[in-house]
């Protein structure tokens with residue numbers, strides 16, 4: 001049962017309307033990590049509800065409680081959008097997940113266009129925060145339902161929508177909700193499809209059957225009661241920045257090797273068969289160089305680099321809160337600085353077995369500094385890595401759909417980025433989870449000038465729709 | 476010729492008016508380091524002009540040209556306020572310097588009050604950006620002239636005012652102006668008084684006969700063409716932050732020791748006599764602990780700590796531009812990061828003999844990293860250290876004035892902070908320069924919650940006025 005031709009035609013014919021709809025979504029700055037944008041995140045949930053209900057989807061905005069702020073105050077968490085479409089016991093029930101929040105974005109970060117105005121260029125690239133991560137895919141599901149409703153076509157599956165608004169901020173509140181609703185909203189689900197990652201390159205579609213987990217840390221060094229003038233106090237007191245920078249320098253080498261003792265022993269051993277798989281993926285080092293726009297890959301060995309991304313951990317230093325960050329030359333000794341770094345986790349690492357090693361190592365290294373400042377190490381948020389069975393009918397349906405839309409076999413890959421909810425769906429609901437990406441590897445999710453190609457948006461809409469038809473007939 | 480009693484009484488009687496005037500000055504956010512505040516800096520020059528002219532001072536706002544921005548555009552530099560009061564060839568001519576620009580300040584940095592609203596507390600402390608650095612002293616000179624005009628008292632000296640608006644941003648344009656006006660505006664000057672530093676503690680006035688210089692550096696590491704997602708690219712490419720943090724960690728130890736080879740050889744050798752001088756200053760390690768609000772001094776040896784501040788160099792790490800600096804947990808690999816650090820220079824260091832050592836060391840260390848990213852090291856601005864002869868009549872007059880107002884002998888000290896113009900006045904004009912501080916060591920210049928005590932503001936106004944009377948009779 002391939003997707004009906006009318007559906008494919010409808011998608012092509014409504015390209016402009018679909019882009020305009022994505023533009024409306026991008027225009028809502030639903031930045032979950034910035035408390036001043038919390039109302040925008042909540043408004044985004046309302047926007048989705050207003051799109052789904054006229055299409056016959058029963059929508060509920062699930063309140064998931066409050067978020068505690070660092071200053072002790074509380075902010076309402078954005079609701080999880082639950083949607084129900086179809087209840088035919090003879091059909092499979094597919095759970096569709098996407099997130100409607102986005103990463104922060106300021107023009108001054110280096111955007112060429114306003115990040116919250118979807119801006120097409122003459123190559124059909126649609127620039128805007130959230131275009132590819134994850135509003136494009138989310139709106140695509142809505143486009144697909146609309147097409148079926150307008151064409152009077154019956155969907156061959158029942159659908160359950162679960163759209164969250166805190167993905168970029170640790171999916172706070174979602175795990176509890178999934179656990180609570182395991183035998184409620186989620187009860188009839190047979191498998192899960194998550195559209196929230198990317199092709200490895202700009203030519204070959206892929207399905208993803210594993211993602212790394214993450215532990216995000218805050219390393220707080222405090223000293224003086226207030227910021228100091230470096231002229232007056234330089235070489236007089238222990239400076240928190242000196243201590244922090246030295247600690248941060250002891251986490252990872254320029255070559256990507258993590259220096260925290262014991263972490264390497266947690267990584268599942270590599271077999272020859274597994275190494276060969278990385279050697280044969282349609283992915284060249286030049287693809288990575290193209291994606292990042294510079295010849296800075298860590299090695300000439302393709303398998304080494306792909307394993308660094310897919311099956312080995314990584315440690316990235318993100319920045320420092322509390323230090324001088326502006327242009328110019330401020331001569332401050334900051335009183336309290338917070339180093340931010342994260343470790344991407346792979347089987348068999350978990351936040352639980354990694355945290356104690358990180359905390360002990362940093363406190364040991366700090367003790368060696370003999371500083372009179374104080375250190376606090378905190379895990380801000382984290383999630384385990386995840387792997388699925390790629391021989392499941394869920395994957396086989398997605399492979400067939402990809403071959404039909406893109407005339408190509410998709411690569412089966414594991415991915416570097418964390419999507420913690422993947423793991424919760426797999427663990428709590430006991431379901432096979434498929435990651436079916438829409439965007440390309442150079443889309444720049446989380447970066448300045450994030451984009452989604454019109455081609456990927458439109459063909460990706462066809463792909464997701466076709467997948468729903470294939471899954472009905474795959475066993 | 477001590478200061479007339481009427482003058483002292485006038486200052487006491489006009490305390491509230493003088494505080495109100497300082498409040499008007501603080502309310503103008505003349506942040507020279509922030510282009511968006513440039514018009515406020517220029518407005519501040521007009522504010523000063525409008526106060527001085529009715530008092531009989533001939534004021535000229537000297538245009539000193541344009542400032543090149545990093546993006547290639549240009550901004551007008553704020554004018555230097557030149558003022559002339561008196562031209563009697565039988566009187567000495569004193570050059571008074573202060574600056575009317577201030578450091579950046581945001582409530583969100585941790586201020587307890589709006590930084591641009593002068594806010595007294597019930598201990599008489601006046602909180603506000605620029606209260607002590609350097610608007611309090613600048614307004615004090617205006618108060619002194621007003622007192623003499625209103626009381627019909629003749630000033631026993633001629634005065635020349637030189638108030639600049641770029642001190643916190645490297646005094647751009649001022650050196651050139653001083654050189655140009657050496658035989659013009661500055662020709663008749665006999666000595667210089669700069670009121671722009673602080674007592675060492677909160678009880679003993681001091682005169683300062685030396686200050687450290689400074690070299691401020693920007694360390695730019697560039698890699699990818701845009702920011703990257705750490706999930707997708709962690710352990711795949713060379714990350715600029717990893718390289719930068721490692722380089723910054725190689726500059727200074729937690730104990731304040733600078734690691735750049737060769738710098739120690741540039742420092743003038745320490746004699747036993749000089750060491751003894753530091754042992755006898757009225758300055759305890761607990762004073763520093765009180766000032767910084769924490770027990771974080773680098774040593775139990777008082778002379779070691781004071782020399783670290785006054786006669787030895789220091790290196791402070793100020794922050795990183797381009798990395799993640801907000802609250803929360805952004806999983807970015809920043810594409811281009813700029814580490815900011817500065818070295819305080821002491822005799823016989825100069826930016827010219829220090830720069831090559833810094834640049835070579837950092838490039839050598841960067842080469843060791845074998846990173847494919849690129850490094851650029853730049854000196855943003857700098858100034859030589861300076862020392863004056865504290866036996867000059869300029870100093871002896873200030874000592875007498877201090878004894879009269881504060882009933883105490885001032886400590887003769889050298890200071891840690893740079894005031895580059897000190898050196899220019901000394902070198903270009905060939906004059907003795909006195910640093911006569913008004914504020915206390917815990918005022919928090921350049922920090923959050925900067926303040927000036929009402930006591931120091933009012934007694935300091937008497938001190939500066941008395942100094943003008945003493946200098947007329949000291950030879």
Ligand SMILES: [Zn+2]
Pocket residue numbers: 099133134167196
């Ligand atoms: Zn996402």
Ligand SMILES: [Zn+2]
Pocket residue numbers: 103133168445446
């Ligand atoms: Zn994301």
Ligand SMILES: [Zn+2]
Pocket residue numbers: 574608609642671
């Ligand atoms: Zn100053």
Ligand SMILES: [Zn+2]
Pocket residue numbers: 578608643920921
């Ligand atoms: Zn200053």
